[in-house]
Structure formats: structure tokens, C-alpha cells
Amino acid sequence: MDRRRFLTAAGTVAAAGLSGCLADLGRLYTSNEPPVLSNRPDEVYVPTHTEGMQMVGTADAGDLRVGVFYSYAHRFWVIDDESDGFQTTKIPHTADDDIHLMVSAWDPETGVAVPDTGLSVELTRDGDLVSEDVVYAMLSQRMGFHYGSNFGLDGDGTYEVTVDVGAPSLNLFGDVAGKFDSPASTTLEFDYSEAERNEITYELLDETNGELDAVEPMTMGAVPLGVAPDSLPGTPLGTAMTGGLRLAGTVVSADRFGDDPYxxxxxxxPYNRLVVPRMGLSATVSADGDTQFDGGLEPGLDPELGFHYGTPVSGLDGVPERQATVTVDVPPQIARHEGYETAFLEFDPVRLG
Known part of the structure; x- marks a missing residue:
């Protein structure tokens, strides 16, 4: 039941004079999330609920375009390097949190989402600082990769949100080569009211939560999601699953990647092809049984490949039998919304090709 249906049902059994109490009850309902599932699988799963969001707006920050949104404050998980391996730790929202603020960044000319820019947010009201923070790089089933965190506000009113973006640590190819090389900033203004926030949809997924699946990403209009291509250019090496993550490989021969095959x-x-950045990958590449490369792969961005990890490898041209054994050396260093927090932590090497 979403929040509107909840309030409608409550209103049918309450007197009109209790409308203020019902508004408080509705706020209590949306701020108290369903309990975390006790039997979560160590894979991607359907979360307990989904939320809509309110768009603040879009603006250019240097070569990038950013979109700013907010929803209800909610729990998320950050990744920690413990003595026995990487684990996720829940960050609950507090009574001081009013919204979960989210920012996406992309190249407006190609429509390619740009992860790993480094991004911070400052909220002001009437020139006074309300909150300033480096937001988390995050992954959610509804929005894909973005930056976000919970923020407290100072009541209803008009706010300014300033977004500072850094230069992404990526190899850039094709129509994005030479871009995003300098930090930039932009400011958007928005009117906030608790009542309007409480109109954002909220749906419990009682019948499907915990299943090995994912909810569909939301449609965001002119804001592109970070979705990996269904079909990669070049000569495909196939796909493989490890740690709940799907890896797809290809070898591309094109001038923008240099003289050697890439x-x-x-x-x-695994379900909606959302890109997963901020990890460490290495590969051993062989051609006709001979090792041609053994080392780390570097993060890259290309309009046709999207976000990926890659390296040039000599000796692959004209060779019919090409294989790559790929190892995830460092799991994705990103915070996770519910449904991803138990996945992408432990990996076995996999073979492509």
C-alpha cells in the first residue's frame, strides 16, 4: 500500500477534525521503514518497498550536466574493509533527517552517465548554510548509480543546492575524450514543503520482497540512467556471473583505443544492466593458448561501451581463440540502497571467451 492509499484508508474511519493527527500518522508511517528482512540472500533481491522522488531540476556544471532529486530519508548501507573482508554497514536515518537528496551526472551531448566524478553538495537558505557534505557514491535499483545522502532541512521554504563536481578518474574515449578535466559548480533553487514531500509515492512490496530479482528502474525523462549496452561493439567474449555481478567482455579494434585491440x-x-563502478579488476588474456596480458584493467568511458574497465592488448588480431580470466580484486566501493547491500562483496575469478 502506498502512502496516499494509506492516508485515504485512514481517512474513511476518522472524523474530519482529526485530519492533523492523520497527517502526523502519515509522516510517522513514511519515516518508519519496514524492518530489514531477516532472511536476505547474499545476492541481489527485491527490497521491502519502493519510493518515488521529486525532481529539483537540472543544470550544467562545466562539461557535465547534473540532475538533483529528493525523496524520503531512508536507510542505506556503506562498505567497510574489515579484518575478515569487505562488509556493508547500515546507516539509518535519524529524526533530524528530512530528505534523501540524490544527484546524477552525465554528458549532455552523448547522454552517457558519468560515474566517479567526486561530488559534494551544499544546502543554503536565505544565504545561511543549512548543510554541507560530500555525498556518497551509491547504487539503487530504481535510480542506478548516483550520489546521495540524508539531509536535514530548516522547515518549509526556498532552498539553494550547490553541486560541486570534480574531474572523473577515467580514461575517456570517442566523443567524451578531453572533457570533464576541471572541477565545476552549479546552483539550483527549489521550494520545499513537508506536505509536498509526503505526496511522494511509497509502495510496500509484501508479496515479492526477498525474491532473487530486482524492481524496474524508474523513468527519469531527460535524465539518463547508467545502463550498460545490451550489445557491446567489437568481438564479444561472452558474459559470466560472479558475486552477484554480471561481467560482459569484448575486444574492440578502433582508432580511438590506439594501435592494439582493446x-x-x-x-x-544481473537484472537491469545498471553499471557498477568504483571497483578493482584484473585480467589474464590469452590468444591460441599464449598469455598476451596479465595485469590490472583501468576504468574508462566510451559512448559505445559506456562505463567499463579495459586495456589495450597486443597479439589478439586475427586470432580465433581468445580468452580472458577476469578477477575482481576490490569489490565496488559504493554505498547501496536496499536490495544490493548483500551482493557484490565476494568474488571468484571467471573466464570470458
Whole structure:
């Protein structure tokens, strides 16, 4: 039941004079999320609920375009390097949190989402600082890769949100080569009211939560999601699953990658092909049984490949039998919304080709 249906049902059994109490009850309902599932699988799963969001707006920041949104404050998980391996730790929302603020960044000319820019947000009201923070790089089933965190506000009113973006640590190819090389900033203004926030949809998924699946990403209009290509250019090496992550490989021969064939590995979620950045990958590449490369892959961005990890490898041209054994050396260093927090932590090497 979403929040509007909840309030409608409550209103049918309450007197009109209790409308203020019902508004408080509705706020209590949306701020108290369903309990975390006790039997979560160590894979991608359907979360307990979904939320809509309110768009603040879009604006250019240097070569990038950013979109800013907000929804209800909610829990998320950050990744920690513990003595026994990487684990996720829940960050609950508090009574001081009013919204979960989200920012996406992309190249407006190609429509390619740009992860790993480094991004911070400052909220002001009437020139006074309300909140300033480096937001988390995050992954959610509804929005894909974005930056976000919970923020407290100072009541209803008009706010300014300033977004600072850095230069992404990526190899850039094709129509994005030479872009995003300088930090930039932009400011958007928006009117906030608790009542309007409480109109954002909220749906419980009682019948499907915990299943090995994912909810559909939301449609965001002019804001592109970070979705990996269904079909990669070049000579495909196939796909493989490890740690709940799907890896797709290809070898591309094109001038923009240099003189040698270019090995590209595209990491994506298993159900909706959402790109998964901020990880460490290495590969051993062989051609006709001879090792041609053994080392780390570098993060890259290309309009046709999207976000990927890759390296040039000599000796692959004209060779019919090409294989790559790919190892995830460092799991994705991103915060996770519910449904991803138990996945993408432990990996076995996989073979492509």
C-alpha cells in the first residue's frame, strides 16, 4: 500500500477534525521503514518497498550536466574493509533527517552517465548554510548509480543546492575524450514543503520482497540512467556471473583505443544492466593458448561501451581463440540502497571467451 492509499484508508474511519493527527500518522508511517528482512540472500533481491522522488531540476556544471532529486530519508548501507573482508554497514536515518537528496551526472551531448566524478553538495537558505557534505557514491535499483545522502532541512521554504563536481578518474574515449578535466559548480533553487514531500509515492512490496530479482528502474525523462549496452561493439567474449555481478567482455579494434585491440569488461547488475563502478579488476588474456596480458584493467568511458574497465592488448588480431580470466580484486566501493547491500562483496575469478 502506498502512502496516499494509506492516508485515504485512514481517512474513511476518522472524523474530519482529526485530519492533523492523520497527517502526523502519515509522516510517522513514511519515516518508519519496514524492518530489514531477516532472511536476505547474499545476492541481489527485491527490497521491502519502493519510493518515488521529486525532481529539483537540472543544470550544467562545466562539461557535465547534473540532475538533483529528493525523496524520503531512508536507510542505506556503506562498505567497510574489515579484518575478515569487505562488509556493508547500515546507516539509518535519524529524526533530524528530512530528505534523501540524490544527484546524477552525465554528458549532455552523448547522454552517457558519468560515474566517479567526486561530488559534494551544499544546502543554503536565505544565504545561511543549512548543510554541507560530500555525498556518497551509491547504487539503487530504481535510480542506478548516483550520489546521495540524508539531509536535514530548516522547515518549509526556498532552498539553494550547490553541486560541486570534480574531474572523473577515467580514461575517456570517442566523443567524451578531453572533457570533464576541471572541477565545476552549479546552483539550483527549489521550494520545499513537508506536505509536498509526503505526496511522494511509497509502495510496500509484501508479496515479492526477498525474491532473487530486482524492481524496474524508474523513468527519469531527460535524465539518463547508467545502463550498460545490451550489445557491446567489437568481438564479444561472452558474459559470466560472479558475486552477484554480471561481467560482459569484448575486444574492440578502433582508432580511438590506439594501435592494439582493446579489451573491455562491462560490469553490470544481473537484472537491469545498471553499471557498477568504483571497483578493482584484473585480467589474464590469452590468444591460441599464449598469455598476451596479465595485469590490472583501468576504468574508462566510451559512448559505445559506456562505463567499463579495459586495456589495450597486443597479439589478439586475427586470432580465433581468445580468452580472458577476469578477477575482481576490490569489490565496488559504493554505498547501496536496499536490495544490493548483500551482493557484490565476494568474488571468484571467471573466464570470458
Amino acid at each position: 579489451l573491455a569488461v562491462s560490469p553490470r547488475t
